[in-house]
Amino acid sequence: MDTDQLIRTLAADNARHAPRVGALLTTGLLVAAPLSILIFATFLGVRSDVMSAMHNPFFDMKFAVTLSLAIPAIIISLHLSRPEALMRGWGWLLLLPVGLLAVAIGSEAMMAPAMPMTMRLVGKNSRACLSAIPAMSLPLLAGALFGLRHGAPSRPALSGALAGLLSAGLAATLYASHCTDDSPLFVATWYTIATAAVTAIGAVVGSKVLRY
Amino acid sequence: MRGREDEWTGLMRSAMAGDDAAYHRLLKAVTPVLRAAARRGLTRAGQPPDQAEDIVQEILLAVHLKRHTWDSEAPFAPWLFAIARNKLIDALRRRGRRIFVNIDDLAETLPGEAPQETASAGEVTTQLNTLPQRQRDVLQSIAVDSASIKDTAAKFAMSEGAVRVALHRGLAALTAKLRNH
Numbered sequence: 001m002d003t004d005q006l007i008r009t010l011a012a013d014n015a016r017h018a019p020r021v022g023a024l025l026t027t028g029l030l031v032a033a034p035l036s037i038l039i040f041a042t043f044l045g046v047r048s049d050v051m052s053a054m055h056n057p058f059f060d061m062k063f064a065v066t067l068s069l070a071i072p073a074i075i076i077s078l079h080l081s082r083p084e085a086l087m088r089g090w091g092w093l094l095l096l097p098v099g100l101l102a103v104a105i106g107s108e109a110m111m112a113p114a115m116p117m118t119m120r121l122v123g124k125n126s127r128a129c130l131s132a133i134p135a136m137s138l139p140l141l142a143g144a145l146f147g148l149r150h151g152a153p154s155r156p157a158l159s160g161a162l163a164g165l166l167s168a169g170l171a172a173t174l175y176a177s178h179c180t181d182d183s184p185l186f187v188a189t190w191y192t193i194a195t196a197a198v199t200a201i202g203a204v205v206g207s208k209v210l211r212y
Numbered sequence: 213m214r215g216r217e218d219e220w221t222g223l224m225r226s227a228m229a230g231d232d233a234a235y236h237r238l239l240k241a242v243t244p245v246l247r248a249a250a251r252r253g254l255t256r257a258g259q260p261p262d263q264a265e266d267i268v269q270e271i272l273l274a275v276h277l278k279r280h281t282w283d284s285e286a287p288f289a290p291w292l293f294a295i296a297r298n299k300l301i302d303a304l305r306r307r308g309r310r311i312f313v314n315i316d317d318l319a320e321t322l323p324g325e326a327p328q329e330t331a332s333a334g335e336v337t338t339q340l341n342t343l344p345q346r347q348r349d350v351l352q353s354i355a356v357d358s359a360s361i362k363d364t365a366a367k368f369a370m371s372e373g374a375v376r377v378a379l380h381r382g383l384a385a386l387t388a389k390l391r392n393h
Contacts, residue, residue, distance in 0.1 A: 001336045001337050003265060003268060006272060006273075006336065006355060007243065008355065009351060010235075010383070011235050012232070012354050015230065015232070015376065021280075082282075083278070083295045083298060084290045151281055152295060211391065212277070212298075
């Protein structure tokens with residue numbers, strides 16, 4: 001086929017309009033969410049003392065941290081779905097959860113400790129945290145990659161890593177309502193390890209499936 | 213240079229608003245620039261420049277299938293060059309050399325560079341033959357026989373909607389095959 005013929009063929013297909021990447025990312029996440037919620041409802045569930053926990057600022061802080069990871073990761077992944085987009089000027093958004101955690105750790109350190117530091121750090125749920133967050137992330141990661149495949153990212157591994165971050169952030173938001181370890185030290189340690197694992201999976205899978 | 217790129221942006225806006233002729237003109241206008249960049253990339257990678265047309269066609273297919281990622285408020289050229297650069301790097305890598313492509317190479321093509329006549333490329337044709345019968349028939353009718361969608365529908369006793377679907381699926385399948393071959 002010569003190039004003029006190809007151009008004519010493409011022009012004939014011009015009427016066909018694809019939905020925006022954001023619409024498909026939303027669809028992917030909405031289709032995947034029930035699966036993650038099912039895992040949550042079957043194996044975890046909301047902690048029984050949730051009503052009193054809500055008065056604890058460190059409980060609330062967990063949601064601020066996880067959502068301040070998930071929402072910027074969604075925004076940046078959509079930005080990077082345009083081929084000419086650069087990470088420059090956007091990466092600082094990912095420092096939001098880090099900053100929040102640092103403030104939380106600092107304020108906890110200034111309070112009279114309810115428990116020794118090692119107990120706050122190790123907590124009771126570290127193993128559950130390390131398996132539950134990745135497990136609930138995987139359906140969301142698949143949904144995010146499905147949506148982002150529709151884009152044209154110049155760095156597929158980076159976009160895949162962001163898909164990992166956003167799905168881990170959403171999964172961690174669910175998990176935070178189950179987990180009774182509210183210390184920012186616990187969150188900074190175990191949530192971070194779980195998130196890093198999901199991000200690495202996202203980067204590896206993304207480098208394959210997000211090429212266009 | 214500015215004028216040329218503004219013209220592209222205008223054409224692309226019209227194209228996205230449904231003007232097929234503007235889209236056709238835009239693709240014709242960018243092709244010599246893409247071709248020159250592909251030739252330069254191949255030469256620099258120590259590859260024969262006669263494979264440039266395969267790369268040009270791959271870029272055009274990617275432009276087509278990813279045009280919804282272009283922000284109509286933004287200039288068209290940076291978007292186009294980013295797609296072209298990605299496809300060029302992919303193509304050169306597949307040919308066994310890791311190579312860096314400078315985005316300025318694309319922008320700096322002299323406007324006076326002789327527009328080459330259209331050229332044929334082997335890869336699209338080869339992959340075309342592996343498509344399902346219906347998609348292949350429709351693509352061939354429109355591409356090779358220059359038939360309209362309406363005529364193609366009549367020829368194969370299909371509805372125009374079915375022709376459009378087969379055409380679009382065929383182009384998407386072709387692109388996937390080129391990427392993975």
